[in-house]
Amino acid sequence: MRYLLPLSSAEVTADRLVPIDELTCRLMAGVLPSERPSWASHVRSLTGIDVELPGSSPFAVLLVPLGRWTYAIAWGAGHLLLDDQLIDPGFGLQFGIRRLDPSRLGFVASSALGTSGRSSQTSIPGGSDLGGFHLQPYGDLINRLAGAADLSGLTYHRDTGRRYRIRTGDGLFLPLPCNPRDLIADLLAIEAAIEAQDSDSLLRPAFRIRPVPKNDRHLAELGERLAAALGGDERFGRLGLAWPAEAVDAAEGAVTFRTLGLERNAPPVERDLELEDLVAAFKGLSVAGRVNKLGTAKLVACADEDGTEMLGRPIAIRKWLVFETSIGFTRYCYNQGQWFKIGEKFVSQIRDQVTDLLKRRADLRFPLWTPTGKPDDEHRFCLKAAMEPGYLCLDQNFATTPLHPRLELCDLVGPQNELIHVKWLTRATAASHLYTQALASATSLRDEPEARAELDKKVRAHDASRAGLNPSAVVLAIAGRRWDIDQLFALSQIDLLRLDSAVRHQQMTLQFADIPYVEKKRSGRAGQAA
Known part of the structure; x- marks a missing residue:
């Protein structure tokens, strides 16, 4: 049950262990009741009419422990019950990279690397390659893909011989069989596809840079390494100063910068910021104290030498810092307040091009x-x-x-x-x-x-x-x-x-x-x- 969110508001009609082939799985099913939609009060404020529109959303989730994953097969609103902290990010994308037809993509959702918040969703009903979606060649994170896919090895392909339009992201939307034995075989085939080499895939660029998920097993170690760097320890990598995207306009008119929540009565900092201006106060803190302070301290541009006339809104200091470190063959980058991981081979390719x-x-x-x-x-x-x-x-x-x-x-x-x-x-x-x-x-x-x-x-x-x-x-x-x-x-x-x-x-x-x-x-x- 640790994979599902609490169900206190749900009417549960089934919650039991069930055998699927030789596995013991868990089924949860029921309805999510809704007394009235959230927009009902808006209707009343405009018309004076109090509308009552109760409804319910049926759901079912089947948890199948198999190999190194527990698969959650969801129907209806079942996906809303999954704890996103435990979802393997990009699981569906990994399958899509290996099985989607790269010339017949129908949908791409992406977001820009950084803090601008820019995101886009583009559909091409007739299908296209990645070039048709006008993605940036560098710095765009692809979050979801949809299109015609090769489902060889799965029951659907065995029975029909056809391709199928799948949707991929963290999850994977595709047809699964009704027979329990075939279901287990299909899940094993999906796992085998994800484990297969993808170096020849034309969609591989979709997975070269990914945000580090909140449940990543290295996240605690990464936080400790960043805290060490804040204290002046460069064993794990260099710390640097970067301008957040939202600070650029205010910086043009800044005379000084003022720190908030970092050190009491700290004097304003010169407009020409240095890394030491931000991190000096961290050095006297414990590792835990540095992590806590990084989550609360802010920096704001000011139009006067005394730091009293603020330009724009305060921006978290964590967004002003960059840090990089390697664990194994993966490069982890802290940028604009978020961790990203980049494959070592891609880092080398980028370095060669920039050189x-x-x-x-x-x-x-x-x-x-x-x-x-x-x-x-x-x-x-x-x-x-x-x-x-x-x-x-x-x-x-x-x-x-x-x-x-x-x-x-x-x-x-x-x-x-x-x-x-x-x-x-x-x-x-x-x-x-x-x-x-x-x-x-x-x-x-x-x-x-x-x-x-x-x-x-x-x-x-x-x-x-x-x-x-x-x-x-x-x-x-x-x-x-x-x-x-x-x-x-x-x-x-x-x-x-x-x-x-x-x-x-x-x-x-x-x-x-x-x-x-x-x-x-x-x-x-x-x-x-x-």
Whole structure:
């Protein structure tokens, strides 16, 4: 019964052990009563009529312990009774990857890697391959698939010889036989299919990155490793600072940041955040204390030096941290407050592609970046760079489009019409803010004519001879460190490949540049801030 949720509200008509072939299984069946639908009060508030619409949802669940799994076969509303903490995530997807016809997919549901919350469900009644669903080649998590499938080895195929349109996700929707012996044979055939090699499957990309489920056996160990890193222990991996997607807009106007629930009377932190600003207060805590604090502490952008005028809402500090570690042959990545696991082979493939990508160096010269310690340090550098022949400064010169009310198209325009995005990065800082800015610009220039018009208008305001600008490249230019594959987290590398894909769709080339710089000196206030 541990696989099922409590049934106090259900009218149970059957709850017994039953033999299925040579196995002892458990059957639970009944109805879930409903006195009135939740929307009945809304009807009454609008019409004055009190509607009574009692109903019931019949359910049945058969638990079959077989091999390394206990199978839950559900009818009607039976799936609502299953404890999702105990469901093997992606079980159905694993079968679908091996048996779905990759050229005749009818439905794909996906979500974006990260915290944006973007999700999509696309149906193509006539069927298509994955390319027809316009998925991002990197960073899209496929949650459900449906389409024509090969059910060889199962009773349905034996009896009909036909394919069947299955639905896959955590669960698996397909026809099962009525004969108990055939049912057990089919379950064993499903298990054998999932255990089979899938390296040749064209759908394998659907399973290269997965969120770590709440019941994963390594989750406690991962939490302990993250807590160790918060205390300064790098035995298990590096800790880094990343910008959450929802913080990027507020950060543009931030003068300082203020921590909440981390340390009493902590002074505000400089706009140019460092990892130490967030993790210093964790070091004096126990491992359990660090985990608890990570769940409650927040960070908010402020428009003043005293940290009293908040910009936007506070964001959990756990979403500002990145951490990676390996257990066995699996790479685990903590990003934007969530754990993901990536197969080691895929990590190697991504690393090889990004290594080649970083070889695209921009033929640009930049002046020396000497940090001023001022909140507008980046803008000061961009103005300095714009004094060089052919460079134009568009930093803090925001564009407005229907989809982006506050869009920074680039920081600098280069001599050959390069769109240059500039950022100071430290060793422990992920480049998420830089990637987000460049991706928003590239996609807006691709999809919104208004963005093209705004870019042309802003360039002409600086140099009328460059009207009708046709950007040739997008350049990511950094100071504080150099572009180095060993300094990029795995999920940061995936973000970089997604950006490259978006830039190529705009008929531009993604390039990289290292800005000469003087090492930054940390101020006493920021160094003490928690």
